[in-house]
Amino acid sequence: MKKFELKGMKFLVLVIVSYIILFFVDYNNALVSIDKFIKIFITLIPIFIFIIILTALINYFLKPKQILKHFGEDSGKMGIFYSLLGGILSHGPMYAWYGMLKDMKSHGLKDGLIVTFLYSRAIKLPLLPLMIDIFGITYTIVINMYIIVFSIIQGKIMDQYMKNASKD
Amino acid sequence: MPMMISIIGLVGIFQVYITPDMISKLFGYSVLSDILTGTFVGAIANGHGSLSFIIAKGLKAQGVSIYALSTFTLAWVSLGFVQLPAEASMFGVRFTVIRNILAILSTILITYLTIITINMGHL
Numbered sequence: 424m425k426k427f428e429l430k431g432m433k434f435l436v437l438v439i440v441s442y443i444i445l446f447f448v449d450y451n452n453a454l455v456s457i458d459k460f461i462k463i464f465i466t467l468i469p470i471f472i473f474i475i476i477l478t479a480l481i482n483y484f485l486k487p488k489q490i491l492k493h494f495g496e497d498s499g500k501m502g503i504f505y506s507l508l509g510g511i512l513s514h515g516p517m518y519a520w521y522g523m524l525k526d527m528k529s530h531g532l533k534d535g536l537i538v539t540f541l542y543s544r545a546i547k548l549p550l551l552p553l554m555i556d557i558f559g560i561t562y563t564i565v566i567n568m569y570i571i572v573f574s575i576i577q578g579k580i581m582d583q584y585m586k587n588a589s590k591d
Numbered sequence: 592m593p594m595m596i597s598i599i600g601l602v603g604i605f606q607v608y609i610t611p612d613m614i615s616k617l618f619g620y621s622v623l624s625d626i627l628t629g630t631f632v633g634a635i636a637n638g639h640g641s642l643s644f645i646i647a648k649g650l651k652a653q654g655v656s657i658y659a660l661s662t663f664t665l666a667w668v669s670l671g672f673v674q675l676p677a678e679a680s681m682f683g684v685r686f687t688v689i690r691n692i693l694a695i696l697s698t699i700l701i702t703y704l705t706i707i708t709i710n711m712g713h714l
Contacts, residue, residue: 432593434676434680435596438597438600438601441600441601441604442600442604452607452608455607456604456607458603459602459606460600463602463603464596464599467599516602516671517671518595518598518671518674519595521678521682522595522681525681528682534682534686537686537690538693541669541690542694544668544669545669547668550640550641550644553645554644556644556648557644557647557648557651558661562657562661562709565705565708565709566661566665569701569705569708570665570701573697573700577690577694577697581690581693
């Protein structure tokens with residue numbers, strides 16, 4: 424199968440073209456979109472800085488061998504635990520973390536642990552009071568337990584799939 | 592970085608055209624339809640997680656089912672169609688497709704299991 428790659432610059436050009444078209448078709452909403460874009464970007468700057476620092480620290484302190492040990496094929500339960508914890512504690516949008524995960528993947532991070540990390544991000548600690556307010560405490564506890572369980576299951580399935588695919 | 596800027600650009604457009612008012616009109620037909628709509632709309636909609644709960648609170652007041660609210664809020668924070676190009680570019684198309692299918696199925700199953708578990712506790 425031919426590997427599909429979407430280059431960042433091409434995608435950026437596509438988005439810029441969309442905005443230009445929007446300016447001609449729906450000028451007012453185009454301005455609001457630009458305004459939202461700027462606000463989101465400013466909001467994300469601290470998160471980006473945090474992730475860049477975290478990536479640098481991981482690269483400095485965790486050598487490829489250690490990443491392989493903690494998050495590689497033989498990382499076992501501790502690998503799952505670290506991924507869950509990382510996912511639950513991580514802030515900001517999912518896409519902000521892709522760069523760091525890709526970097527760790529190039530040093531041996533398992534696909535399954537990426538999946539576990541990304542899904543466990545559904546547990547948002549700062550939003551728990553809001554969740555309890557709307558759904559109640561029982562629902563909040565039960566659904567978050569299931570999110571943890573399904574984050575692990577998804578990771579296991581992904582690893583198994585990748586293992587089978589590499590055999591073919 | 593160009594990919595990140597592109598995704599934020601798309602999020603800006605999505606937030607303008609997919610409004611809470613538009614979302615609220617999609618629910619309230621049947622449990623199955625609410626679950627599917629909740630998952631799909633939650634995956635398309637974008638913004639801070641707290642916004643999903645604020646919308647959910649409004650939907651709850653309108654009598655929308657717990658199935659819809661649950662899948663909607665869960666899909667909002669765990670899925671994101673707008674970031675699919677970035678995910679595919681970073682981890683590959685196969686990984687992205689499998690992960691998102693797993694996430695969609697999990698979102699639906701988690702909703703069912705959560706509600707079944709709570710109802711069992713009430714027996």
